Amino acid sequence: MKARRVSIFTYEGDRWCGELFQRRILAVFEDNGVETSFVVQGMAGYTTDLGLTTRSLVDGAGKSTLLKISRITDPSEGYVKLRGRFVSLLEVGTGFHSELTGRENIFLNGAILGMRRSEILAKFDEIVAFAEVGKFLDTPVKRYSSGMFCQHGVVLEQGRLSFLGSAKEAVQHYLKQQAVNEGGVKSHVVDLKDSPRRGSGSSHLLDKAEFYGPDGEPLSCLQIGDPLKVRVHLHLQNPSESFDVGIGFFNIHGQRVFTAHSSFEPNRTHGAEPGGKVLVCDIPSFTLMPGDYGVGIWADINGVKADLVEEAARITVVQSDYYGTGKAPWNGLLVMEQRWHLESASEKSKDSSGCTASVAG
Numbered sequence: 001m002k003a004r005r006v007s008i009f010t011y012e013g014d015r016w017c018g019e020l021f022q023r024r025i026l027a028v029f030e031d032n033g034v035e036t037s038f039v040v041q042g043m044a045g046y047t048t049d050l051g052l053t054t055r056s057l058v059d060g061a062g063k064s065t066l067l068k069i070s071r072i073t074d075p076s077e078g079y080v081k082l083r084g085r086f087v088s089l090l091e092v093g094t095g096f097h098s099e100l101t102g103r104e105n106i107f108l109n110g111a112i113l114g115m116r117r118s119e120i121l122a123k124f125d126e127i128v129a130f131a132e133v134g135k136f137l138d139t140p141v142k143r144y145s146s147g148m149f150c151q152h153g154v155v156l157e158q159g160r161l162s163f164l165g166s167a168k169e170a171v172q173h174y175l176k177q178q179a180v181n182e183g184g185v186k187s188h189v190v191d192l193k194d195s196p197r198r199g200s201g202s203s204h205l206l207d208k209a210e211f212y213g214p215d216g217e218p219l220s221c222l223q224i225g226d227p228l229k230v231r232v233h234l235h236l237q238n239p240s241e242s243f244d245v246g247i248g249f250f251n252i253h254g255q256r257v258f259t260a261h262s263s264f265e266p267n268r269t270h271g272a273e274p275g276g277k278v279l280v281c282d283i284p285s286f287t288l289m290p291g292d293y294g295v296g297i298w299a300d301i302n303g304v305k306a307d308l309v310e311e312a313a314r315i316t317v318v319q320s321d322y323y324g325t326g327k328a329p330w331n332g333l334l335v336m337e338q339r340w341h342l343e344s345a346s347e348k349s350k351d352s353s354g355c356t357a358s359v360a361g
Contacts, residue, residue: 213229
């Protein structure tokens with residue numbers, strides 16, 4: 001019996017059989033005239049525009065295979081359409097030397113890609129304009145931030161396109177998806193009627209809580225600085241001169257790091273008849289640092305705590321470019337808006353008493 005065709009099927013990221021070993025197996029059959037193929041399952045084709053760099057944060061997503069399916073590895077099925085000159089970049093930073101300036105690296109990288117010097121000079125201004133780092137052209141590349149280069153981002157999940165957009169949006173999509181996969185908010189609506197109660201309050205007044213994020217979307221997780229809206233449903237059993245709702249946020253150590261309370265609202269109206277009520281808490285910018293936070297909710301009647309659900313919900317906060325610098329905040333409990341500027345040492349300043357003093361230079 002003679003084999004006519006042999007194929008090896010694998011998922012990108014499989015570790016049980018390396019690609020080199022697989023190809024050696026196929027080579028044995030090829031030497032005997034048997035048609036062979038190497039098939040990567042889970043890869044879904046999609047079109048990319050000129051200048052789009054694909055990047056995935058997860059091993060086995062298919063990024064390496066996608067880059068090699070050009071003129072290095074032919075696809076076993078489907079096809080790849082190429083227009084113009086196409087070179088696969090198999091390693092981030094290939095063709096760049098960290099000690100050389102951006103200008104010098106243009107010529108180095110162009111030579112690696114097979115471009116003549118005259119061709120590089122003819123396209124130099126176009127290359128600089130495309131890179132958008134003209135002001136740093138004569139700065140060594142080692143001083144560059146990686147965020148200066150990424151304009152577009154692609155998120156792959158098991159070899160299939162999950163998200164395509166700006167680099168910032170792609171990273172945030174990935175972080176949010178990871179937070180959900182790791183056990184973020186299961187549902188944006190929490191039933192409080194049968195939740196365990198603690199404390200002195202014995203009345204069951206709290207019915208449910210709803211959590212919403214940016215654009216009023218049901219909450220899955222928050223980025224630093226995202227808006228948060230919480231709608232608390234409760235019912236009053238008797239007429240009340242005043243009733244309030246409080247929401248406490250606790251870190252993983254059980255420390256309360258922030259309290260929102262309806263009594264802090266200066267335009268709050270008081271007094272209500274029995275029946276169902278909804279108090280809405282709007283937090284324009286939720287600035288706690290990344291992590292998981294427990295949420296406790298309680299109701300006060302005439303200034304006395306009447307109902308408390310200590311572990312009502314849990315929310316997850318993920319990283320974001322809060323300051324717009326490409327650098328995520330890295331420590332502390334929360335972030336705050338801040339502005340910095342440089343003053344001359346000879347400029348006038350005020351001491352702690354508010355008196356103007358001249359600073360000796």
